[in-house]
Amino acid sequence: MLDKKDQQLLVALQSQARISISDLASRISLSDTPCLRRIKKLEQEKVIIGYHAALDPKALNLNVLVYAFVRLSQNSVSAAEQFEQHVEKLPHVLECCVISGSYDYLLKIIAHDLESYEQFVKHQLGGLSYIANIESTVVLKQSFSKKQLPL
Structure with a gap:
């Protein structure tokens, strides 16, 4: 405590x-x-899990933020583990969450532009046999993003 x-x-x-x-x-x-x-x-006690520098994505020419909903073709532990291991290695995937509802995962992805995001989806995600569907939502404007947890 x-x-x-x-x-x-x-x-x-x-x-x-x-x-x-x-x-x-x-x-x-x-x-x-x-x-x-x-x-x-x-x-x-792993309350503090690291220290990080906060970077401005726009200063690094990372101008597109996308939330991608992913449905796996198989509802199996093996497919889930393969998917999670694959996306964890992809530097453009900032977050991966298991979710409830009609999709299995929510990914937070950053890209230089829409064209590079399209290439990412086609070459990094779309080719995986255990993905049935990807639905993308492009962020038009991020009003705020909190990094601090409420204590």
Whole structure:
């Protein structure tokens, strides 16, 4: 169970992961050593699972965001495992979720443009024998994207 100090630590780290231990400790009214000890404990408990740089996709010429609904042709563990292993290796697939309803998966995919997305679907996904259907929804505008979890 997280106490108030742990929650304050996590809020601060979510907004500024590169903050120095001294500044972080000061922000949550702890000294450096107990603050660092708490961070290490949260990492060991897998509450903190990594530190990442937030990049602007547009600055990297990644201008198209697509949500693709995927239905597998077989409802088997083997087909699901093969699909998940395949899409995990594809760098343009940012997220893969098992969903309920008429589709089996929801993929979040980023691409340079619509033409490159089309090529991705044809060559990276469309050729897989265990995929029955792919329905794509192109994001016209992303109003916001939160990276911080509510604590």
